[in-house]
Amino acid sequence: MQLGRQLRDRGQVARGLTLSLRFAGGTAWEKTRRLPEASAHDDDLRTMAYRLIDAAGLQRGRLTGLVLKGEDLVEADQVAQQISLDQAREDRLVAEAVSDRIRAKFGPGAIGPAATFLRVS
Numbered sequence: 676m677q678l679g680r681q682l683r684d685r686g687q688v689a690r691g692l693t694l695s696l697r698f699a700g701g702t703a704w705e706k707t708r709r710l711p712e713a714s715a716h717d718d719d720l721r722t723m724a725y726r727l728i729d730a731a732g733l734q735r736g737r738l739t740g741l742v743l744k745g746e747d748l749v750e751a752d753q754v755a756q757q758i759s760l761d762q763a764r765e766d767r768l769v770a771e772a773v774s775d776r777i778r779a780k781f782g783p784g785a786i787g788p789a790a791t792f793l794r795v796s
Contacts, residue, residue: 678743682715683775688754689715689745694727697740706730707746713754718767720745 682689693707706727710719724743759765777786 678745679715679717679720679771680775680778682745682748683751686751687715687745687748688713688751689720690747690749691745692720692723692727693742693744693746694724694731695740695742695744696731696733696738699737699739704731709747712757713747713749715751716768717771718764 678689689710690713691707691709693705696704698704708723708727708730710723712719714720727743774786
């Protein structure tokens with residue numbers, strides 16, 4: 676998720692997310708929700724983004740714009756880090772940190788979903 680990567684690069688975390696939708700015909704919809712705890716991790720931001728999209732109740736509306744914004748940003752070192760006993764979550768956070776280091780060293784296109792890479796054979 677690009678938002679999480681941008682927050683981590685800037686050393687910030689978001690305490691909330693805002694989803695703004697614009698529909699054909701000029702109508703707009705916007706909703707803000709607080710995160711259970713301040714975060715810049717892709718899984719936390721993705722889960723809240725999905726909840727916001729579900730809250731929009733989209734059925735057959737034609738979207739012409741979609742914006743996801745981090746709200747109430749604070750410095751990452753100002754937020755306490757919760758100890759987790761969920762090993763799968765901890766593994767994802769370690770993988771996320773490794774991915775960030777690879778992108779910093781080799782560029783933003785160096786790592787991504789396997790489905791987006793071209794076959795070499």
